[in-house]
Amino acid sequence: xxxxxxxxxxxxxxxxxxxxxxxxxxxxxxxxxxxxxxxxxxxxxxxxxxxxxxxxxxxxxxxxxxxxxxxxxxxxxxxxxxxxxxxxxxxxxxxxxxxxxxxxxxxxxxxxxxxxxxxxxxxxxxxxxxxxxxxxxxxxxxxxxxxxxxxxxxxxxxxxxxxxxxxxxxxxxxxxxxxxxxxxxxxxxxxxxxxxxxxxxxxxxxxxxxxxxxxxxxxxxxxxxxxxxxxxxxxxxxxxxxxxxxxxxxxxxxxxxxxxxxxxxxxxxxxxxxxxxxxxxxxxxxxxxxxxxxxxxxxxxxxxxxxxxxx
Amino acid sequence: xxxxxxxxxxxxxxxxxxxxxxxxxxxxxxxxxxxxxxxxxxxxxxxxxxxxxxxxxxxxxxxxxxxxxxxxxxxxxxxxxxxxxxxxxxxxxxxxxxxxxxxxxxxxxxxxxxxxxxxxxxxxxxxxxxxxxxxxxxxxxxxxxxxxxxxxxxxxxxxxxxxxxxxxxxxxxxxxxxxxxxxxxxxxxxxxxxxxxxxxxxxxxxxxxxxxxxxxxxxxxxxxxxxxxxxxxxxxxxxxxxxxxxxxxxxxxxxxxxxxxxxxxxxxxxxxxxxxxxxxxxxxxxxxxxxxxxxxxxxxxxxxxxxxxxxxxxxxxxxxx
Numbered sequence: 001x002x003x004x005x006x007x008x009x010x011x012x013x014x015x016x017x018x019x020x021x022x023x024x025x026x027x028x029x030x031x032x033x034x035x036x037x038x039x040x041x042x043x044x045x046x047x048x049x050x051x052x053x054x055x056x057x058x059x060x061x062x063x064x065x066x067x068x069x070x071x072x073x074x075x076x077x078x079x080x081x082x083x084x085x086x087x088x089x090x091x092x093x094x095x096x097x098x099x100x101x102x103x104x105x106x107x108x109x110x111x112x113x114x115x116x117x118x119x120x121x122x123x124x125x126x127x128x129x130x131x132x133x134x135x136x137x138x139x140x141x142x143x144x145x146x147x148x149x150x151x152x153x154x155x156x157x158x159x160x161x162x163x164x165x166x167x168x169x170x171x172x173x174x175x176x177x178x179x180x181x182x183x184x185x186x187x188x189x190x191x192x193x194x195x196x197x198x199x200x201x202x203x204x205x206x207x208x209x210x211x212x213x214x215x216x217x218x219x220x221x222x223x224x225x226x227x228x229x230x231x232x233x234x235x236x237x238x239x240x241x242x243x244x245x246x247x248x249x250x251x252x253x254x255x256x257x258x259x260x261x262x263x264x265x266x267x268x269x270x271x272x273x274x275x276x277x278x279x280x281x282x283x284x285x286x287x288x289x290x291x292x293x294x295x296x297x298x299x300x301x302x303x304x305x306x307x308x309x310x311x
Numbered sequence: 312x313x314x315x316x317x318x319x320x321x322x323x324x325x326x327x328x329x330x331x332x333x334x335x336x337x338x339x340x341x342x343x344x345x346x347x348x349x350x351x352x353x354x355x356x357x358x359x360x361x362x363x364x365x366x367x368x369x370x371x372x373x374x375x376x377x378x379x380x381x382x383x384x385x386x387x388x389x390x391x392x393x394x395x396x397x398x399x400x401x402x403x404x405x406x407x408x409x410x411x412x413x414x415x416x417x418x419x420x421x422x423x424x425x426x427x428x429x430x431x432x433x434x435x436x437x438x439x440x441x442x443x444x445x446x447x448x449x450x451x452x453x454x455x456x457x458x459x460x461x462x463x464x465x466x467x468x469x470x471x472x473x474x475x476x477x478x479x480x481x482x483x484x485x486x487x488x489x490x491x492x493x494x495x496x497x498x499x500x501x502x503x504x505x506x507x508x509x510x511x512x513x514x515x516x517x518x519x520x521x522x523x524x525x526x527x528x529x530x531x532x533x534x535x536x537x538x539x540x541x542x543x544x545x546x547x548x549x550x551x552x553x554x555x556x557x558x559x560x561x562x563x564x565x566x567x568x569x570x571x572x573x574x575x576x577x578x579x580x581x582x583x584x585x586x587x588x589x590x591x592x593x594x595x596x597x598x599x600x601x602x603x604x605x606x607x608x609x610x611x612x613x614x615x616x617x618x619x620x621x622x623x624x625x626x627x628x629x630x631x632x
Binding site for chain 2: 046048077078079080081082083087089090091092096097099100101104106107108109110111112113114115116118119126138139142143145146149297298299300301302303305
């Protein structure tokens with residue numbers, strides 16, 4: 001969690017300074033979800049992530065230096081500078097990508113689980129992370145149905161941070177998420193998404209059950225994002241949440257809560273370790289070369305197609 | 312010589328690829344029953360775990376195929392009607408197609424999309440009569456529109472073997488077609504290789520899909536007055552510019568007949584490139600559906616919007632004048 005928090009703080013600074021182009025969707029406040037769930041996963045499990053994906057990608061094991069290099073558009077980045085914040089991926093680690101379209105990862109995760117079954121690897125779990133806003137996306141509901149129909153090992157993780165961009169969840173979502181998921185036949189429960197141990201415990205049960213063939217599960221993690229939906233909000237001064245509400249959420253900061261469970265020495269050790277990792281990541285990313293503009297369409301196809309230039 | 316129908320050719324390609332490669336599977340609505348004919352009998356041979364009936368969730372099963380392909384499978388997705396493309400454009404154009412570049416080449420998405428019954432001319436009305444291959448060409452999806460049973464077989468084979476997403480459109484007006492061909496002569500047809508269907512020296516006609524046999528008939532009928540070369544691009548993306556360029560440069564005259572809407576359609580691209588690069592001696596002509604056409608139900612209204620042989624003959628005469 002500390003790694004994600006410091007990584008995001010660093011990215012916020014660099015996004016506001018313009019080093020990271022396109023801005024970011026900060027994950028600060030939601031770290032317990034990515035970390036608690038990923039703690040239960042194996043290297044060969046698959047995840048699909050969201051536009052707010054840095055936390056999931058790092059928690060699943062992506063190299064923070066290459067993740068930062070990606071945000072700097074460097075050729076050493078996770079995606080060789082072709083994906084950026086909203087598409088960060090490391091397929092070798094089962095990270096099938098952050099995604100710029102809300103809910104789009106859910107059916108991709110179902111496909112990964114379906115493929116694993118076809119390949120005789122039913123014990124491989126696919127996790128689809130998405131937010132409360134994605135519960136209004138048809139593909140997510142379609143994915144619930146298909147995963148339940150075929151009893152696939154998929155864990156759907158809904159990070160309910162209370163807002164779909166600026167729209168409060170009670171103005172965007174009828175009913176409650178757990179009931180909705182249960183209606184599709186998913187084994188569903190809600191958990192405090194700002195307590196990493198509570199998330200890990202619930203996710204552990206769900207992942208074990210998925211591996212054991214008990215079919216798809218759904219976990220609603222109640223959480224909060226401490227910053228705006230996107231860094232552009234800093235520039236626009238958008239305001240749709242009370243200061244009191246945000247301050248109240250900080251009092252439930254998952255990092256503080258977890259820190260209180262550690263000895264001061266252990267906590268300080270983590271801080272030091274993470275500070276070094278971030279410094280190393282910055283050194284790596286800022287010294288990494290970009291790609292040649294002539295290579296801008298590299299990787300467009302795996303099979304050869306000579307794309308004609310536009311000008 | 313044995314006769315092979317268009318539908319049987321597609322079916323045969325699916326069978327052969329499923330036999331050759333365990334990773335090939337077929338997903339779609341009613342595929343175990345083979346409602347469109349293309350997948351008939353496959354479930355009996357390969358089982359319903361590999362020929363999988365999907366719920367009516369086109370968007371999710373299109374992305375399911377993407378996830379499965381990244382994970383190592385080679386799905387073929389059948390869409391019962393071509394207008395479903397509008398529903399799944401996000402999943403094809405924005406997800407499957409972009410994955411390779413966006414991930415810096417970490418993984419490809421080898422999915423084949425099959426669109427039978429395309430461009431219907433049998434009274435299927437507004438929402439079942441589009442022929443939307445130009446849209447996929449525009450976004451850069453490799454897209455085949457086979458005009459003969461052997462091409463349907465060969466292009467589908469190549470599509471399934473390709474590491475990228477590929478769409479294959481089977482025009483309604485060809486699905487009843489047959490061809491005399493030996494099984495041994497069936498082979499893969501590379502994507503991006505046009506076929507010169509008929510050689511000629513006065514004018515190049517580029518025809519797509521069901522309009523290829525129409526163009527050949529017109530060319531034969533005009534044999535006394537003009538030497539017409541007919542080229543079938545076979546894939547509308549990528550386009551075999553080399554074969555087209557050689558022909559058009561030689562004849563200096565071009566007519567394109569394409570069952571897309573006119574604005575930004577496939578024919579527009581052929582004409583634009585020919586004007587830019589191939590040294591035309593007279594202005595080219597394109598025949599297409601009208602701008603923004605919605606096909607009406609009544610057959611006489613439907614057919615009024617169809618680029619046809621009579622129009623083609625007139626266009627050929629116009630560029631020869």
